[in-house]
Amino acid sequence: MKTILVCISCLLSGLTLNAQKVYEFNSTCQQAYQEITRLKIANGLALAAKARQQNPDNLIPLLIESYADFYVLFLNEDPKEYEQRFPKFLERVKEFEAGPKSSPFYYYCLSMARLHRAAVSLKFGKMWDAGWDFRRAYQLIKENRKEFSTFAPNDLMYGALEAIVGTMPKGYKWIASLFGMKGSMKDGMKTVRGFVNSNDPWAKLFFNDGAFLYPYLLFYLENKKDEALAFTQQRKLDLVNNHLHAYMTVNLAINNKQSAYAEEVMKQRNMSGEYLRTQVWDFEMGFTKIYHLETKEAIHYLESFLNNFKGKFYVRDALQKLSWCYYLQGNLPKADEVRKSILQRGGTDADADKQALKEAKTGKWPNMLLLKARLLSDGGYHSEAAGLLQGKTEDDFAKEEEKLEFAYRVARIYDDLGREDEAIRNYLIAIRLGEHRPEHFAARAALQIGQIYENRGQKALAIQYYQQCLDMDDHEYKNSLDQRAKSGIARCKGE
Numbered sequence: 001m002k003t004i005l006v007c008i009s010c011l012l013s014g015l016t017l018n019a020q021k022v023y024e025f026n027s028t029c030q031q032a033y034q035e036i037t038r039l040k041i042a043n044g045l046a047l048a049a050k051a052r053q054q055n056p057d058n059l060i061p062l063l064i065e066s067y068a069d070f071y072v073l074f075l076n077e078d079p080k081e082y083e084q085r086f087p088k089f090l091e092r093v094k095e096f097e098a099g100p101k102s103s104p105f106y107y108y109c110l111s112m113a114r115l116h117r118a119a120v121s122l123k124f125g126k127m128w129d130a131g132w133d134f135r136r137a138y139q140l141i142k143e144n145r146k147e148f149s150t151f152a153p154n155d156l157m158y159g160a161l162e163a164i165v166g167t168m169p170k171g172y173k174w175i176a177s178l179f180g181m182k183g184s185m186k187d188g189m190k191t192v193r194g195f196v197n198s199n200d201p202w203a204k205l206f207f208n209d210g211a212f213l214y215p216y217l218l219f220y221l222e223n224k225k226d227e228a229l230a231f232t233q234q235r236k237l238d239l240v241n242n243h244l245h246a247y248m249t250v251n252l253a254i255n256n257k258q259s260a261y262a263e264e265v266m267k268q269r270n271m272s273g274e275y276l277r278t279q280v281w282d283f284e285m286g287f288t289k290i291y292h293l294e295t296k297e298a299i300h301y302l303e304s305f306l307n308n309f310k311g312k313f314y315v316r317d318a319l320q321k322l323s324w325c326y327y328l329q330g331n332l333p334k335a336d337e338v339r340k341s342i343l344q345r346g347g348t349d350a351d352a353d354k355q356a357l358k359e360a361k362t363g364k365w366p367n368m369l370l371l372k373a374r375l376l377s378d379g380g381y382h383s384e385a386a387g388l389l390q391g392k393t394e395d396d397f398a399k400e401e402e403k404l405e406f407a408y409r410v411a412r413i414y415d416d417l418g419r420e421d422e423a424i425r426n427y428l429i430a431i432r433l434g435e436h437r438p439e440h441f442a443a444r445a446a447l448q449i450g451q452i453y454e455n456r457g458q459k460a461l462a463i464q465y466y467q468q469c470l471d472m473d474d475h476e477y478k479n480s481l482d483q484r485a486k487s488g489i490a491r492c493k494g495e
Contacts, residue, residue, distance in 0.1 A: 021098050023105035024058045026051065030205060032064045037208035039243035039276040041068050059099045062092045063109045070116035071244070075278045077123055077311020086124075089117035104151040107144035111137045111157060123313060125349060137161070152203040155195040156210050163188025163221055166495070167487040185221055185490040192217060211237055212248050221487045223451060225256045239265050243275045250284050257380035257416065259288040279309040283318060291379025293372060295325040313353070315346030320356035327365055328372070335365075351477040355440070358476065367402050373409050382416045389413070404433040408441035412448070420452050431468070440476035443469045447481055450488050459492040466492070 028051040036044035048064040069085040072078075096109045118133035138161050145154045165183030195203050196210040203210070211231075218228035232239065232249050239246045246269045253262035266285055286301035302322040309315065319342045326335035342360035346353055359366075366374075369388060376385035389410060394403045411426030427445035434442030450465035469485040489495075 021057050021059055021095075021100065022055070023060055023099055023103040023109065024055060025060050025105070025205070026054070026058075028054060029058075029060045029064060032061070033067070033205070034208065036064055036067045036071070037212070037244055038241065039071060039247075039278075040274045041072060041276045043274055044068060059096060059109065060105070062095055063105075063112060066092055066109075066113050066116050070120060071276065073120045074123055075247075075276065075280055077309070077313060079310060081310075082120075082124060086117075086120060089113050089120075104144060104148035104154075107140045107147065108151070108153055108157075111140035111144065114140065115157065122349070123311065125312070125347065134161075138165070152195060152198055152200040153206050153209075155191045155198075155203075156206065156213065159188045159191030159193075159195065160213055160217060161188070163192065163217055167221055167483055167490055184495055185487060186495050189217060189222060208242070208244065211235060212244055215248060215252060219252050219255070220484065222491065223454075223484070223488065225252075228252055229256060229258070240268055241270045243269060247280060247284075254284060254287055254291075257378060257382075259291045259379035259381075263288040279305045282308070283314065286318065286321065288379070290321050290325060291375050292381060293328065293375060295328050298322075299325045312347030313350055315353065316342050316348070316356040316360075317346075317350065317352040319346065320359065323360075324366075324371065324375075328368070351480045355476040358438075367397065367399075367405070370397075370402060370405050370409060373413070374405075377409065377413055377416065380416075382413055385409075386413050386417065400433070401437070401439060404430060404437065404439060404441050407433060408445055411445060415448060415452070424449055424452060435472055438475055440478075440481065443472040443475050443481050444477070446472070447485055447488070450485065454488060454492055463489055463492050 028047055032044045032047035032051060034044075035041075035047060044064060045068055048061040048068075051058060051064075052061045066089065069088060073082055073085055092113050093110060096106070096113060099106050099109070101107075114133045114137035118130045118137060121127070121130035121133060137157075141154055141158045141161065144151065145158055148154065162183045163185045166185040166188060168183070192210070192214055196207070196214045198204075215228040215231050218224045218231065229249065229252055232245065237245045237249070239249055246265055250262045250265050253259070253265065262284065266281060266288075282301045282305040286298050286305060289295075289298035289301060299322060302318050302325070305318055306315065306322065319338055323335045323338040323342070326332075326338060339360050342356055346357075348354050348357060369392075373385045373388045376382075376388070389406070392406065394406060397403050397406050407426050408430040411423045411430060414420075414426060415423035427449050430445040431442045434445075446465045446469040450462045450469065452462075453459070453465065454462035466485040466488040470482055470489075475481075
């Protein structure tokens with residue numbers, strides 16, 4: 001009997017060992033990660049399934065699946081996809097918790113699943129859930145750094161979270177204060193920079209993550225816009241066959257007034273059906289077209305986006321731009337029809353959507369000349385924009401808001417043309433005219449002056465104008481402008 005019990009005990013022990021979960025980032029999983037982070041979602045999931053067949057106890061395929069669900073939901077915002085995919089984030093959390101804590105991937109996978117869930121929650125308007133998951137992700141990656149200090153992937157996520165928390169605008173500050181999170185932009189960026197420049201094997205494996213996230217942090221937190229786009233060329237990112245990196249480059253190029261370059265990248269990308277089908281390309285292409293006053297082409301892309309996109313982010317923004325296209329064409333009935341839909345469709349979590357809704361409620365159309373100058377300026381066609389306003393003065397505009405916009409627009413064009421002293425003079429006029437008005441021009445003018453002085457090394461003056469931007473309340477784009485002003489102050493103070 002004793003012999004039988006010993007045998008049974010050994011057998012059960014063996015079964016337990018055989019069923020033990022592991023984190024094995026093998027070659028199949030590495031290939032799956034590469035495919036997913038190129039937005040070749042189906043290919044990546046097929047490889048993840050293959051890795052699961054190779055070893056059913058390997059938990060890394062779950063991490064690959066988490067990436068896939070994140071990209072699909074974040075980019076497309078499809079409610080039906082959300083119902084199917086969103087619950088899986090917490091299911092994976094439970095499975096990750098069954099893995100060995102002796103692996104550096106234990107806390108890392110838990111953190112990534114929480115971070116993916118938080119970002120998706122934000123897109124679907126679940127702010128409270130996003131806050132809790134954001135906090136858990138922060139704590140988990142912090143714990144992993146403590147337990148596995150040399151594990152390079154920690155640095156990318158922890159550094160990014162630390163930098164973001166350190167510059168969080170007032171509108172979202174409750175997340176950090178409520179959950180006791182502290183951050184430092186300087187320290188966070190140093191950590192991220194170390195990761196993207198590292199020769200560590202794990203850093204090289206996860207480079208696609210770093211190459212996507214780092215330029216955004218450079219652009220928005222450190223205000224190094226040209227450096228952010230230069231990074232994509234210096235590191236020879238594949239903007240043809242990696243749609244994730246192409247999307248990042250296009251998005252930053254448009255926001256850096258390089259519409260022509262953004263259009264070029266979009267046209268040259270690999271059009272294979274293997275890539276995630278997403279309407280973001282139509283959205284971005286629509287903007288490149290309207291920024292060059294190519295209204296017919298812009299209408300085509302914007303309508304395609306609006307007819308196929310299932311989400312709410314930037315819908316009102318796209319509708320506003322579509323209404324402007326018809327307005328610029330002189331088709332006021334159609335422009336009014338589109339504008340009415342702004343009141344009924346889309347969300348208001350994004351500052352651009354809030355501004356679009358606010359404008360639609362006024363029932364007023366922008367000054368035609370100023371609108372054309374604004375669009376050309378935003379697209380990077382500075383000389384054409386300057387030509388439209390040449391010879392004009394404040395006296396050519398009857399309304400106070402038009403005088404304000406004219407002062408700002410002239411200043412911004414001078415700024416983009418490198419005529420900084422003339423830009424500052426006109427930015428100051430915009431501040432005087434608009435600091436107590438609801439438009440964003442005065443706050444943005446203060447921000448731009450701060451950036452000019454910061455670039456000149458006059459940090460005390462820069463801080464003064466960044467703070468002036470922060471002190472202006474109840475204007476459009478409040479959260480995004482505050483975040484940029486806070487980042488500027490942090491940079492000037494070396495924090």
